[in-house]
Amino acid sequence: MIWNSFGEFLAMGGYAGYVWGSFGATALIMIVEPILARRRQKQTIARLRRQMRADTRSSLESNE
Amino acid sequence: MNERLINIFRFASPATFYPLAGRMIPWFVALTVLFGAAGLWLGLFVAPTDFQQGEGYRIIFVHVPASWMSMFIYLVMAFWAAVGFTLNTRLSGMMTQALAPTGALMAFLSLWTGALWGKPMWGAWWVWDARLTSELILLFLYIGFIALTSAIDDPRRADKAGGILLLVGVVNIPIIYFSVKWWNTLHQGSSVSLTRSPSMAAIMLWGMLLMALCFWMYSIALALVRVRGIILERERHTDWAKAILSGETAR
Amino acid sequence: MLNIVMAVMRRDLKLAMRRQADMTAVLFFFVIVVSLFPLGIGPEANLLRKLAPGVLWVAALLATMLSLPRLFADDLKDGTLEQLALAPHPLGLVVLGKVLAHWLVSGLPLALLAPILGIQYDLSTDALIVLTATLLLGTPALSGIGAIGAALTLGVRGGGVLLSLLVLPLYIPVLIFGAGAVDATVAGLGAEGHFSLLAALAFASVGFAPWAAAAALKIALE
Numbered sequence: 001m002i003w004n005s006f007g008e009f010l011a012m013g014g015y016a017g018y019v020w021g022s023f024g025a026t027a028l029i030m031i032v033e034p035i036l037a038r039r040r041q042k043q044t045i046a047r048l049r050r051q052m053r054a055d056t057r058s059s060l061e062s063n064e
Numbered sequence: 065m066n067e068r069l070i071n072i073f074r075f076a077s078p079a080t081f082y083p084l085a086g087r088m089i090p091w092f093v094a095l096t097v098l099f100g101a102a103g104l105w106l107g108l109f110v111a112p113t114d115f116q117q118g119e120g121y122r123i124i125f126v127h128v129p130a131s132w133m134s135m136f137i138y139l140v141m142a143f144w145a146a147v148g149f150t151l152n153t154r155l156s157g158m159m160t161q162a163l164a165p166t167g168a169l170m171a172f173l174s175l176w177t178g179a180l181w182g183k184p185m186w187g188a189w190w191v192w193d194a195r196l197t198s199e200l201i202l203l204f205l206y207i208g209f210i211a212l213t214s215a216i217d218d219p220r221r222a223d224k225a226g227g228i229l230l231l232v233g234v235v236n237i238p239i240i241y242f243s244v245k246w247w248n249t250l251h252q253g254s255s256v257s258l259t260r261s262p263s264m265a266a267i268m269l270w271g272m273l274l275m276a277l278c279f280w281m282y283s284i285a286l287a288l289v290r291v292r293g294i295i296l297e298r299e300r301h302t303d304w305a306k307a308i309l310s311g312e313t314a315r
Numbered sequence: 316m317l318n319i320v321m322a323v324m325r326r327d328l329k330l331a332m333r334r335q336a337d338m339t340a341v342l343f344f345f346v347i348v349v350s351l352f353p354l355g356i357g358p359e360a361n362l363l364r365k366l367a368p369g370v371l372w373v374a375a376l377l378a379t380m381l382s383l384p385r386l387f388a389d390d391l392k393d394g395t396l397e398q399l400a401l402a403p404h405p406l407g408l409v410v411l412g413k414v415l416a417h418w419l420v421s422g423l424p425l426a427l428l429a430p431i432l433g434i435q436y437d438l439s440t441d442a443l444i445v446l447t448a449t450l451l452l453g454t455p456a457l458s459g460i461g462a463i464g465a466a467l468t469l470g471v472r473g474g475g476v477l478l479s480l481l482v483l484p485l486y487i488p489v490l491i492f493g494a495g496a497v498d499a500t501v502a503g504l505g506a507e508g509h510f511s512l513l514a515a516l517a518f519a520s521v522g523f524a525p526w527a528a529a530a531a532l533k534i535a536l537e
Binding site (some may be wrong): 001002003010013014015017018019021022023025026029030033034037038040041043045046048051052 | 165
């Protein structure tokens with residue numbers, strides 16, 4: 001451990017804006033991107049399910 | 065040998081790869097967190113202050129892994145494109161499209177963190193250095209690939225057209241890099257030397273390697289999540305995909 | 316083999332002659348873009364002389380882009396492209412003929428027009444000669460690489476904008492060496508290195524690009 005206090009850690013020797021701007025942007029992307037990918041996957045599944053149900057319904061109707 | 069080949073083809077079929085990818089994702093997520101925690105610990109708490117750049121150098125722990133991944137992902141995409149053309153596997157094209165957004169984001173991160181590092185070190189957010197300029201062009205190449213594949217409706221055609229673009233791009237990257245480097249040496253106006261201190265302490269190197277591994281595992285995990293969506297979308301008319309869609313357990 | 320290339324080239328040239336308005340529109344675009352820059356920057360001769368190589372080259376890239384979407388689109392519409400793809404000779408040679416024809420109606424006139432526009436920028440005679448030479452040598456590469464983009468975006472919605480997105484990054488080496496040669500001449504340095512690299516790029520892209528474009532065309536026709 002090289003830091004004496006938490007404040008010193010946050011200050012990053014005067015480079016706080018630059019260092020935390022870099023790490024923050026990286027963290028933001030690494031949190032937001034998986035959430036978006038995950039949501040998209042769920043939406044795809046939901047849409048495909050709806051399509052499939054609609055398809056089977058219409059094929060049943062045409063059989064009658 | 066023959067058996068192994070058959071095995072590879074078995075996993076290359078979307079029907080077997082879909083559940084396999086689903087099982088692999090948690091492992092890669094766990095590895096991402098593990099490597100990330102270790103890398104951040106080394107990088108932010110253990111690695112000593114740089115005698116030239118002070119604490120500002122710590123940006124290296126995200127900047128270099130992002131740059132590496134942005135280049136590596138493009139190569140992997142080109143590799144999958146080549147596999148797709150030679151073996152005609154369906155999965156290859158899906159992999160290229162699943163990787164592209166992550167690659168573009170990595171290129172963006174590399175530029176973003178590079179700017180935040182450049183400002184305190186060289187006094188400018190952006191300099192027309194050969195490496196920075198090439199990274200910017202790489203981002204353009206990613207955007208071109210994503211724009212092309214999303215503009216083509218037929219997925220098979222999108223895969224193949226994207227594959228040709230990737231192969232043309234990968235041939236061009238060294239030419240572009242070389243020409244930009246040449247251009248840069250000719251126009252050395254506000255001569256800033258961008259060579260970083262070569263004698264990097266072992267602890268910093270380890271921190272960087274761990275962070276690079278974290279980024280690597282992250283990219284794989286995300287590509288797997290995306291490729292599952294693409295597989296399901298394209299295979300929706302097959303029996304196995306219908307079984308998954310009607311099943312309760314499908315995530 | 317040469318016969319196919321020549322036949323396609325002659326046909327495309329004949330078609331281009333029938334539609335001279337397209338050709339002149341591209342040239343006027345080039346003239347207007349180059350003439351706009353001094354209005355935005357100011358009339359100071361020293362500054363303009365410094366900017367001239369870059370401005371003229373970038374304008375040439377953009378003007379080339381304008382004519383690219385038409386490269387295969389008309390042949391696709393009237394079914395010629397399908398006939399050419401089914402014919403026994405390799406499609407790459409057909410594309411080569413079309414690339415050469417494209418260069419003759421877009422690259423060559425641009426290069427011949429450039430010295431007149433260079434005078435607006437107060438370039439010396441040496442620099443004007445080098446500018447024309449680099450454009451003569453570099454524009455074939457633009458037509459070649461552009462053909463790949465045109466084939467990839469054939470029949471795709473938003474094709475024109477997409478085409479520039481794909482092709483402009485790949486044009487960067489040509490831009491660097493082309494404008495660099497004029498720059499070096501203005502600065503009193505030799506431009507031999509630039510010229511040999513530009514020639515290498517031109518030969519490589521005219522040699523290889525038609526085959527990549529042919530592969531892309533086959534995908535588009537499937």
